[in-house]
Amino acid sequence: MASRFKEVLNSGKFVVTSEVAPPKGTNIEKMLHHIELLKDRVDGINVTDHQSSVMRFPSLGGCLHIKEMGGEPILQMTCRDRNRMALEADLLLAYTRGIRNVLCLTGDAVTVGDHKEARGVFDLDSLQLLKTIRLLETGKDLGGNDLDGKVEFCAGAIVTPEQRPIEPQLIKFEKKVEAGAEFFQTQAIYDLDNFAKFMQYARQFPVKILAGIVLLSSARMAKYMNENVPGIFVPQKLIDEMASAPKGEGVKKGIEIAGRMIATLTKEKICDGVHIMAIGKEEVVPDILAAAGLA
Amino acid sequence: MKSITKQKTIDEIKGDLNKLDKIFIIGCGTCTTQLKTGGLEQVLEMKNRLLEQNKIITGWTVIPIACDEMTEVALKENKQAIQSADGILCMSCALGVHRMSLYLDKPIIPAVDTLFIGLEETPGTFHEVCAQCGQCVLGDTADICPIAACHKELVNGPCGGTNNGKCEVDKTKDCAWTLIYNRLKAQGRLDIMRKYQPPRNFHVTLKAKVLKMQRGG
Numbered sequence: 170m171a172s173r174f175k176e177v178l179n180s181g182k183f184v185v186t187s188e189v190a191p192p193k194g195t196n197i198e199k200m201l202h203h204i205e206l207l208k209d210r211v212d213g214i215n216v217t218d219h220q221s222s223v224m225r226f227p228s229l230g231g232c233l234h235i236k237e238m239g240g241e242p243i244l245q246m247t248c249r250d251r252n253r254m255a256l257e258a259d260l261l262l263a264y265t266r267g268i269r270n271v272l273c274l275t276g277d278a279v280t281v282g283d284h285k286e287a288r289g290v291f292d293l294d295s296l297q298l299l300k301t302i303r304l305l306e307t308g309k310d311l312g313g314n315d316l317d318g319k320v321e322f323c324a325g326a327i328v329t330p331e332q333r334p335i336e337p338q339l340i341k342f343e344k345k346v347e348a349g350a351e352f353f354q355t356q357a358i359y360d361l362d363n364f365a366k367f368m369q370y371a372r373q374f375p376v377k378i379l380a381g382i383v384l385l386s387s388a389r390m391a392k393y394m395n396e397n398v399p400g401i402f403v404p405q406k407l408i409d410e411m412a413s414a415p416k417g418e419g420v421k422k423g424i425e426i427a428g429r430m431i432a433t434l435t436k437e438k439i440c441d442g443v444h445i446m447a448i449g450k451e452e453v454v455p456d457i458l459a460a461a462g463l464a
Numbered sequence: 465m466k467s468i469t470k471q472k473t474i475d476e477i478k479g480d481l482n483k484l485d486k487i488f489i490i491g492c493g494t495c496t497t498q499l500k501t502g503g504l505e506q507v508l509e510m511k512n513r514l515l516e517q518n519k520i521i522t523g524w525t526v527i528p529i530a531c532d533e534m535t536e537v538a539l540k541e542n543k544q545a546i547q548s549a550d551g552i553l554c555m556s557c558a559l560g561v562h563r564m565s566l567y568l569d570k571p572i573i574p575a576v577d578t579l580f581i582g583l584e585e586t587p588g589t590f591h592e593v594c595a596q597c598g599q600c601v602l603g604d605t606a607d608i609c610p611i612a613a614c615h616k617e618l619v620n621g622p623c624g625g626t627n628n629g630k631c632e633v634d635k636t637k638d639c640a641w642t643l644i645y646n647r648l649k650a651q652g653r654l655d656i657m658r659k660y661q662p663p664r665n666f667h668v669t670l671k672a673k674v675l676k677m678q679r680g681g
């Protein structure tokens with residue numbers, strides 16, 4: 170059984186993925202509700218892996234639920250919390266349970282999260298994790314031993330088109346392509362002209378690029394991200410537009426902006442798809458899709 | 465090269481000296497003197513603070529280089545005062561604590577935390593430039609060590625947390641990979657940055673790490 174998501178990626182269709190965040194605790198109702206809401210509307214659902222280094226229910230657990238519910242999971246794997254043995258083992262488990270897509274990330278630093286004194290592992294990095302997947306597919310592990318039964322994954326990675334300076338980021342992007350990444354979900358992008366320039370460059374590589382769309386909920390949020398989130402740049406024009414929204418209608422405005430951006434990306438065929446991150450407001454993802462004309 | 469230290473809080477020292485009433489204090493004339501964490505001045509300050517805590521100070525000394533073998537001689541010179549103490553408060557780095565433990569059976573309590581081996585790049589500013597990982601990558605990283613300088617010890621380029629040359633863990637910290645990139649670029653050697661670096665070997669030398677020099681070679 171190959172990856173359903175990979176088939177969509179290669180179909181030429183404009184691909185849409187979104188994501189759900191597992192709970193802090195054992196109450197998984199909200200996550201299951203979000204999966205239910207998204208599973209037939211998008212081509213793949215990412216499950217975040219202790220996002221921002223905050224300890225939560227595991228990504229692999231969330232992906233198993235998506236699978237059971239008939240959705241297409243994209244397993245986010247960071248290298249922050251597991252050494253190479255644990256990462257390999259989780260890949261074996263994921264494969265046997267029908268998970269076929271993995272997004273390889275290095276992971277945020279431990280100190281930005283809620284277990285600030287924990288040891289960051291980083292035994293591997295995102296590139297080495299990509300290579301590990303390709304190695305496991307040959308039936309070997311990192312110890313040089315034979316596997317009794319191998320894996321097969323559609324492997325992806327992330328890229329940050331707004332990072333400054335950009336060249337080191339592009340060098341790493343190319344290394345990820347060489348290491349076997351088949352698709353990229355980008356960090357949030359808001360400046361479509363700049364993103365189009367990035368795409369002109371990225372088009373030369375045999376990979377699919379899904380633009381990261383993060384829902385804006387207020388002008389304050391946009392300013393906060395500009396000041397505090399590496400690699401995110403919200404142009405002043407969009408901040409002004411968010412500020413112009415009547416009180417209590419920030420999210421509505423954010424949906425309108427996200428929908429408009431996705432529609433432009435689709436119409437002008439700028440990239441291969443989008444990855445929608447609603448960050449706590451997963452309920453409105455169908456509204457964003459409707460605003461983009463994709464519902 | 466210096467062993468970089470910071471003094472423990474007096475509360476922590478007090479806790480560690482619990483049940484030890486008679487104390488002999490030892491400072492070091494090298495690293496902790498330069499860092500002002502365990503030189504003559506700090507030893508005398510510590511003596512007064514411990515007296516305030518009703519400790520009995522049987523004596524004190526500042527050994528020129530606490531981690532070298534001459535420490536044995538310095539300890540012998542203070543034999544009587546050390547013998548009458550319940551314990552030693554050591555104001556050298558952990559290397560000095562260990563050296564003293566080779567010659568003394570009494571409890572030796574460190575008064576400082578040993579942070580890293582560092583270089584004084586500008587007066588008063590110490591940088592960890594080598595993490596002593598046993599697998600030197602400086603040849604590929606323009607002489608800036610990503611193991612020491614990158615919070616995640618990444619060897620394949622910057623992570624997504626780099627921001628205009630700064631690091632996500634602290635906006636005042638330089639991103640090691642931006643520094644490496646700038647230097648490789650200036651040297652016209654950016655092709656090196658494109659090289660895939662395989663997973664590191666974390667057991668180049670097994671713990672406890674020991675190196676025995678070959679004789680006569």
